[in-house]
Amino acid sequence: GIQVEQSPPDLILQEGANSTLRCNFSDSVNNLQWFHQNPWGQLINLFYIPSGTKQNGRLSATTVATERYSLLYISSSQTTDSGVYFCAAEGRSNDYKLSFGAGTTVTVRA
C-alpha cells in the first residue's frame, strides 16, 4: 500500500511564528487529508486536498500531486495550535483506505 512520511517529527514554536509541515507519499492519490489531533485526542479535519491549494484562516495547504508531496502552513501560530498533525493518503491502488503518516508533534510556547 501507499507509504506516507511526515517531517519533521517534532516542532517547537514561539507564539506568532510561522511553520511548514511536510508530507511525502509514495503513490498517486485519490484523496489526501490533513488532520489535527488536539490534546483531548480528537481528530479534527483540516483539509481535503488531493491537489491544489486551500486556505482556512491561519492554515493553508498545498498538494503537488505530480511530485507526491503536500505541505501544511501554519501562520502566526497560537498555543491552541499545539497537538499532533497527521497527513493521510488514499492511494490509487488502495481504494478508500487512508494510510496515515506518523505525525508531526507541534508545541507552541507563549
Place this chain on the structure above:
Amino acid sequence: NAGVMQNPRHLVRRRGQEARLRCSPMKGHSHVYWYRQLPEEGLKFMVYLQKENIIDESGMPKERFSAEFPKEGPSILRIQQVVRGDSAAYFCASSPSQVGYEQYFGPGTRLTVT
C-alpha cells in the same frame, strides 16, 4: 448537520469482557470506516463497511474482532474477550461514497482494558 457520532467516548473493560463501540455516520453517508490508534503505532485502517455489507476487513485482527453496519442503526465494532493490548483509541469515519471522497472522523472511543 451533525457530525459523526461515536459512543461511548470512554470505555473501561476488564480482561475477558466484551466491548461494543458504536458509530453513527453523518447524515447521508452510507460508507463507514474504522481505524485504531495504538500507543506508539499510529493510526491504522481496520475495516470498511457499507449498509449490511463488509467491503474490506483486511485490517481487522483475525480473532475476537467483528464489525457490522445494519440496515437500521449505527455501525458496531465488537471486541470479544478483550486483552490489555486492545487498549487504544478507536475512530470511526464516514463518507458519502467510496473512492476519493473526504472521510469525516468521529471523536473516537478510548478503550481501556484493566
